[in-house]
Amino acid sequence: MSPADQQTSVESLLALDDEALVEAVQRQTFRFFWEGSHPQSGLAPDRRRIRAADGREPFDDLVAIGGSGFGVMAIIVAVERHWISREAAVQRLNAMLDVLVRATCYHGAYPHFMNGATGATIPFSRKDDGGDLVETALLLQGLLCARQYFTQDIPAEASIRNRINWIWDDMEWTWYQQDGRKLLYWHWSPNNGWGMDHEIHGWNECLIAYVLAAGSNRYPIDPVVYHRGYASGRDFVNGKTYHGIQLPLGQPYGGPLFFAHYSFCGLDPHGLRDRYADYWDLCSRHVRINREHCVINPGQFKGYGADCWGLTASDDPDGYSAHAPDNDNGTISPTAALSSLPYAPAEVVQSLRGFLSKHGDKVWQRYGFVDAFNEGRDWFADTFLAIDQGPIVVMMENHRTGLLWKLFMSVPEVQTGLRRLGFSSPHLGS
Template sequence: MPAKSKPAKSKPAKPARTKPALETSLLRPARISDEALLDLVQKQTFGFFWEGAHPVSGLARDRTGLEADASDDLVSIGGSGFGVMAIIVAAHRGWVTREEALERINGALSFLDHTVSYHGLFPHFMNGRTGATVPFGRKDDGGDIVETALLFQGLLCARKFFDAASPAEKSLRDHITWLWREVEWNWHAREGRHVLTWHWSPNNGWSIDVEVRGWNECLIAYVLAASAPRYAIDPIVYHSGWAQSRTFVNRRRFYDLELPLGPDYGGPLFFCHYSFCGLDPRGLSDAYADYFQQNVKHTLINYEHCVRNPHRHKGFGPSCWGLTASDDPSGYAAHAPDNDNGVISPTAALSSFPYAPEQAMRALRYFHDNLGEKIWGRFGFTDAFSESADWYAKTYLAIDQGPIVAMIENYRSGLLWKLFMSDEDIQTGLKRLGFVSAPGA
């Protein structure tokens, strides 16, 4: 039964920096099978969320460097959701023990239990040492419904994965359930509006006033908001909010491929990764789209753009593709076919394994075998590169590393899809929104 009251508080954080360290290697074997290469990339990338986690909270740092951890205490709430998923994968594959994984996630929950929340929601960034909100912008200093959704996507997977009758695993499930029940998703359908609003702050209220409308990475927020056991949104918020915008229905052709939803050319590829680390798009449809077809078409349009390479960028082609949000020589940008400055982000192709496995494997081989000396390091592939500009990132970002581990695992075993889609609350929410789901179809 779900917990009806808050679990007993523990003292704040000393989440486990569990040792021994992963036995990852910076060496890139010259001859390696496809399966062994997938193992290597997943395991090395997982290190970002294990060895690279914040030493006090155990949450995912927003970013870190090629050779050393960041000097600040900035942790990412959405990135930490991906981190929970990566830890589940690691326990499933035996890179850490189930007990070590449980200890790490329990430590992070204990830390979150002592932080400020905003009607149960968490901020975009947090200080991993003190738990204080770190403003994302001058007025963005409160609850962030999308980052909170990405966190709970991971936590609900953990609630299903740690299913043993032991007191430790039951305690984890109860703690997640308590946090989950406290989130006031419907608070963000403010003042009777039939749409979710992204941010709320006790200092600035709704003044940022960004409505969460599709198509983009935020589907997961609506699914969770409809699935909530206490503070669920009415389905009209989904149909009149998310599904009503100039960039929702598309149905035009780009590179000879019809795109069901989204902006022209599909936008950055994280649109078909973030929400679908947990949501299984196979057999998932509603009144608006077949979501597996949506994600396949989006991926292939992105791929075709890089193959046809209209801007003649060095390196682009069948073996080197993938445009999404990442660092670039000028800072950070949401790269896409209509915003293409020659920067390739490894996460874009590698997180697309479920949608275009042959193309993704060819890109993985090129990144590893041809560019490894420039983009491979302690936590796998660095964030991005531009062969035209002779620029190679020396950073790792949580929101780019996490989907690599999760989506490759979904391609290989469907693990996270099975966990998330088997959650009773999620099944209730999907039905309320009019989704038909046939996982694994």
């Protein structure tokens, strides 16, 4: 991929068949992680602005740990689809690991944000200035996929595998039980200890953290931590019906759609079951509820419909919010629908074409779709966020080829974690 490549026009996109259109969206969105990454380390920025694409916005050093995990997965897609060379990808990943292996960590966990040049922590908030377990899990999801993919017997790829193993084995999952309690905690800081007091209960995006914690070689959690911790939150069991669709687990109406994306960039939901749910069925129902809400449009927001839907956490006219059917201010986030391609292919392609035909260059830019828009308030984001762009590339690829699902589900430690927690999956065999 050459930096000189120009943005694919909206007219050209709409002329493509569905398969070619999806690839074009993937490829342009990947630019965020390739051209828009930190100039030294290649780690993913938390966000970029439209004007950054033409070089008019200076790059600061803040990078996002979870977003960088999605970026690693996007790089694997780019190699497989020949958008970049394998050699260029290996060089980029080793540059990322150069910083990650020397970065400040907190009993193995990385902070939410850090300096992409030095690895020093950049506080997320006054007390959130230490380890972030969930962001670290999202990073490890990507790194473990890279460990499975870059298997050639050459020094540069061996360096990737070896250093990912060091990072993985150093993660002290049991520390984040806060003195042996039967659940995981999101944050710990040497300055503020457990002051954030953020217990990780489900149903939400954090399943990936519990699976990895259960599969750790050195610091595995006991399965009871999953069953009494994650599976015991007040928003875990649901069972109610929304818009005629019953929801087994989760918040009212399912919550923001990233719950169906983040953990499932790596975890293949097809046939994934435990005592609580069938996770393909759960995520599919969540997507259907979210879409049906936008079609019915009880808030009478401008633009909503079968070709314009998708509520999730994103920027909005008033800042940032976790948009959902019960927290709806008229803001549509393209990543919500586009990252749902595996669960509702025809409906997602309909919305993809709707975004382009209705809004054109207001939503389609150098790094793919802008983060969000609110037609009723004539507001279109000038931002792209790593945690929103990444799942678009990855989940679209999972729908097309299952690439990241196959890699992640083949990780021995992931299989161990799933088995220990009582999951079944076609990837686990009999």
